[in-house]
Amino acid sequence: MTSQYRVNYHLRAHKRDSFIEFIKGLLLTPFVLHSLPQPTTTEEPQCSSTAVAADPDAANQANATRFREIFGSIEALVDEHRHFEATGIPTHSRLAKMVPNIGSFFTQLPLAEAFTRIDLKNKISTRKHVPPSFNDVRRILNMAQLMAISPKLQLVTFDGDMTLYDDGRNFEEDSDLTRLLVALLRRGIAVAIVTAAGYGDDPPKYETRLSGLLRGFAAAQLDSADVARFYVLGGECNFLFGCTPTYRLATLDQSVQQRSATEELRMWTEIQVMQLLDVAEYELRDCITRMAIDARVIRKPRAVGLVPLTQLTREQLDECALSAQVAVLRFQGTPRAQPGDAPIPFCAFNGGSDCWVDIGNKLIGVRIIQQLVASPADATLHVGDQFLSTGNDISTRSACCTCWIINPRETRDMLTDLVSLLPPASQCPPPSSN
Numbered sequence: 001m002t003s004q005y006r007v008n009y010h011l012r013a014h015k016r017d018s019f020i021e022f023i024k025g026l027l028l029t030p031f032v033l034h035s036l037p038q039p040t041t042t043e044e045p046q047c048s049s050t051a052v053a054a055d056p057d058a059a060n061q062a063n064a065t066r067f068r069e070i071f072g073s074i075e076a077l078v079d080e081h082r083h084f085e086a087t088g089i090p091t092h093s094r095l096a097k098m099v100p101n102i103g104s105f106f107t108q109l110p111l112a113e114a115f116t117r118i119d120l121k122n123k124i125s126t127r128k129h130v131p132p133s134f135n136d137v138r139r140i141l142n143m144a145q146l147m148a149i150s151p152k153l154q155l156v157t158f159d160g161d162m163t164l165y166d167d168g169r170n171f172e173e174d175s176d177l178t179r180l181l182v183a184l185l186r187r188g189i190a191v192a193i194v195t196a197a198g199y200g201d202d203p204p205k206y207e208t209r210l211s212g213l214l215r216g217f218a219a220a221q222l223d224s225a226d227v228a229r230f231y232v233l234g235g236e237c238n239f240l241f242g243c244t245p246t247y248r249l250a251t252l253d254q255s256v257q258q259r260s261a262t263e264e265l266r267m268w269t270e271i272q273v274m275q276l277l278d279v280a281e282y283e284l285r286d287c288i289t290r291m292a293i294d295a296r297v298i299r300k301p302r303a304v305g306l307v308p309l310t311q312l313t314r315e316q317l318d319e320c321a322l323s324a325q326v327a328v329l330r331f332q333g334t335p336r337a338q339p340g341d342a343p344i345p346f347c348a349f350n351g352g353s354d355c356w357v358d359i360g361n362k363l364i365g366v367r368i369i370q371q372l373v374a375s376p377a378d379a380t381l382h383v384g385d386q387f388l389s390t391g392n393d394i395s396t397r398s399a400c401c402t403c404w405i406i407n408p409r410e411t412r413d414m415l416t417d418l419v420s421l422l423p424p425a426s427q428c429p430p431p432s433s434n
Helices: 003-013 018-034 056-086 094-098 111-122 134-152 176-186 203-209 211-220 254-260 263-267 270-290 314-331 362-373 394-398 408-421
Strands: 155-158 190-194 230-234 239-243 249-251 295-300 303-308 346-350 355-359 380-384 401-404
Touching: 018 056, 018 134, 056 094, 056 111, 111 134, 134 380, 134 401, 134 408, 155 362, 176 190, 176 211, 176 408, 190 362, 203 211, 203 249, 230 362, 270 295, 270 303, 270 314, 270 346, 270 355, 314 346, 314 355, 362 380, 362 394
Parallel strands: 155 190, 155 380, 190 230, 380 401
Antiparallel strands: 230 239, 239 249, 295 303, 303 355, 346 355
16 A cells, blocks of 8 residues: 555545445445446447347346345344343454444444335436445435434434534524424424533524524423423533423523533533633644635634635635644644544534534533433434534444434424424323423
8 A cells, every 4th residue: 555545545534434435335336337338329229138128127227236235234244243142252253353443333234125116216226326335324224213213212413513504504494404404393202402502501503503493492382390300401411401491492401411420511611611622722723824725714602613704615625624633632632533533522613604612512412412311322313414533423323323414404304304303102102291
């Protein structure tokens, strides 16, 4: 392996998901060998009769069967990995040897059946020129996760920007998502928004971002038991709010917050937090100088961010996020660790149009809500759009099941599928008592 290859790989690794790339590679072989395009005219050279089927429907069905068999084999690899993980030796699984950084699977994944469902909708097996893509595989993984978790789902947590509403916008009152979130709450499922947006302990500012949803709760006349299952956690994991019977957000009682706080939160001191933010702020200002970026730095009690005054490229924002991440890890004496392993967990991420370093991360945030509603990992689902290494949703994979979406429209479609998969109300798990 040449040094240039290593450099190029390092530069691209943060833009890829290794498990999805592994699956794409497996699907490419049958596509190349069997999904041959039909000649457009009779004058063109004909392929052999074995390569181009006379019956297009039969050829498409054969392609679907091959893809389904591959997903069935991956399903078996996941089951084996879960078995080795349960025995404490996950690195011994075949999947771990082929995808070394593979994480945990809290449920089985019915990938073969999920492929069939997605193929019926998107006709992947009928394509002749475009092989199964990153987004195809991502949607199949999402569907498999929904199918697996729906019988015992207790908690769904959501990112905010680009998951429930467009970047920097507010939750719209006429959003289709309101009806779907109301349906979850009425089924006894807790719903929480775990967002990087940090406005301190100031409920009205969060209410402004979520005004359309709260008005939707009022229009649906959710009762007090239903709205009590709705939470907002701002600043990744720092500011926790509940919903009152009058559809307003309120800071939770201190005793409730103490009960749900994780061990990491209890160990932090304000001096440590300020020192970490000082290091991050210095690095972000250095990025502005060396890349001649037109931007300003915003400092908050538990975060510091770089907000461009003119649009930046994805590569520039990634550079800022990775630079800040390395600087803070070095400051904490753990240059080879991951952010979640550092003495003070943090999150340095590309927010799509800006870059932020937050104290804490969504791993801690999701765990706080899990403790609050007594929801185990295999009954908790996190939905977000930032699952690459420079995103702030990726850490939640260590706490619960996840669905990777790319915009609010996909969230709507995903929730529509989820609601259709939920068991009848009489068979749903009873809500946990706080």
